[in-house]
Amino acid sequence: MAAAALVLPPVTPPDYHRIVSSTLSVPSDPQTTIPVGLLACQRDPLLRELATTVVSSRLAEAPPQPKRAKKDKSGAPPPPATPLLEVLLHDTVLFPEGGGQPSDIGLLTSADGHVWDVAEVKRIGGHAVHYVKVVEKTVEDALAVFTTGAKVHVQLGDAGLQRRLDHMCMHTSQHLLSAVLEQRYQLDTLSWSLTAYPTPSYVEIPRAMTPDEIAAVQDECNRYVFEGRRVHIEVQELDAEGKNYRTPSKAIPDDYTGGVKRTVVIDGLDRNPCCGTHAPSLHNLQLFLLPHTDTLARGSAASARLLFLAGPRLLAHLAAAHTHLAAAAATLSCGAPQVPARVAQVVDERRRAAKRAEDLELELAAHLARDLLASADGAALVRRRHRTDDGANALAFLGAVATVCAVEAGTRPHTVVLSSAPPAQTPASTTVVLVFGDDERRVKEVGDALKARLGVKGGGKGMRWSGKFTGVWKEAKEGAVVNEILGL
Template sequence: MSMHTAQHLLSALLESELSLPTLGWSLSAWPSAAYVDLPRPLTVAETAQVQNKANEVAFEGRSVHIEVQELKDGEQGIDSGEASSARELGRGLPKDYTGGVHRVVVIDGIDRNPCCGTHLPSLTSLQLYLFPPPPTSSVPARHYFLAGPRLLSHIGTTQTQLSRVSGLLSCGSSEAPDRIALVLDESKKREKRVDEVERELADHIGRQLVEEMIQWRSEGGEGEWTKYIGRTDDSPTALTLLQAITFAFIAHLPSDSTHQYTLLLTSSPSSQTTTSTTVCMLLGSDDKRVKETGDVLKKQFSSLKGGGRGARWSGKSVGVWLADREGKAASSVLTQGSTSA
């Protein structure tokens, strides 16, 4: 009852206070917030204005009653005098609705609007809360609201969550927002430091791989140089590091280099299950060889999906990836490809 009444009151005040028609609305299942769709988002000031006005008339205890008119076949409902407000006529009965009854909800001095729902007899116990305006400026805009038992449930749940957050942050409830801002700021600084360290690490690994290839060549190595490196990394951006290693490798190649090479890098989480994801990065001096190697890897590992263009190929494999099993098999693919080439 309270949510039906709250929706009618909110819709009426949006029109009377802000000249905003309600495009649509929904009373969600308990205890979720209901919502109204508007032509545009409300500002913070408008939200407060409508909410304050709603609670003001609720404090006044405005009465709510239902006017019912029994319709005969062909009649279109109440259509005379005071009953014919703009909102009532604008939301009149469908043309094919004949017979039965026409119910109009009347909020004393506020609104008259057809409705088939149940309502409170008075606004006395109704408190309306509008959630802050949505961050997006898209239209139409959806505004959520709560009233009655749902509002009390929301307050209790919010208080419990706030207490839990305060406990985790070891601070009072009023200090939680500032403490969260501090934690987020520190987190961004740590992420920046990690990015810097990863760039340095990628540069070091890339340079080391180039030196290893050149030394192999100087010691009599012929044909294509191949290398497989399997890393363990729990970072959600593991593929970014592998890409950075390949860029560093290219950057440290001698300007007059004619070396042939195929390099395969993988990164797997430290604790693996059947749903773990291993990322793969393939780099080569010959585009055709890279594509062929990628195709062979996908045949070798049915869970590996990927693709690429030119000298780079990347993919992801879902499942367990072990160094002494999948790692050896991947290294074998490179070696066999090098021999056949």
């Protein structure tokens, strides 16, 4: 992840975090947990490490599971491969998931110097619970390390910092985008998703947007980025009235018990309740909107998703696009600017080549049909023909042969079995079989015999029956059985 996409100040400005309630303060007792809303990661999003103390720890009873974890027959998710401890700290630089933002990952260093991986941080009520992996020690030893009052060092680490900068950039960009959408086009953000890196995130809005509207929104957002509008946080005590403060896309969770109402402010542009980590300014958060919206159903009305990229994800997107474009240019032996025209030319040539191949196949089918008819020399036609074909639709070619043969045979009695196998066969290969004739009863008899004796799966109506044989088709074996069924 290209975390260098963000050029941030070395420290968060001192007025970034503003407690606006006179009776509210950050708890200083090391044996109590600072509530979510006042955590160090929320007060100072650029802080990477912190010395703190353990408030409590226990073995995780229901550790977090991957969303797509497979379940056994009883419906229960599989147990985790690694035991996890639930650790409560006095304070933390690791953000617990919330506000649409996934949790941070990071490291804990205990007093004995051992480094522990933090797999996830979740908000439980008003507390940030750290899920710590127990790998090299026993659970008993780990619990002995994380006793109440134990000193620990919590840090983001390299991977955690890159993840934080990506999430912070995308989340702040979403606030900017939602504000401009609402003010310019009165489009509320119904929901949003901070997807996994490096895919675009999206906001869901009440209707689709035109390319011109999207371009205008992107220009306006990036004007605010160029201006470097500052971002700060206002925190106050949460009362019953404040907890009911909702917007279409944001609400204070019903199970939140931290007692803090936190508002993210983009100077002169937006105020929104949010618990996430946000950049202290819009500088360098260049925003790119994908020039389309995906329409989807939402209840009885239609809504749309507007996808966006910023910061590290935008750089990753540009790097990948450049790599793909350069590879395409090399394959097409042209410069990058000529790729669209060259691709259009190749597609047109392929279309014309496919039409020529189709015309030639029809000519070949007619030739084979007439050859079959000539081989019977005016008598009743009972024949089998096998061919090797690596075409995409061998059955369609056999059908063309049958059509010409039926037309030119007229009232002449005929029963024909055509088969076609790929040139390189394996036990999983498919050979197509087509039976056609002038007698519906006889065609069905032959088809049923192919099912019974060769395991061909298929069926048909009227004068045609088609099926598929799975395996290696051997003319000496399978072909002999077909000849026997036809009485040849």
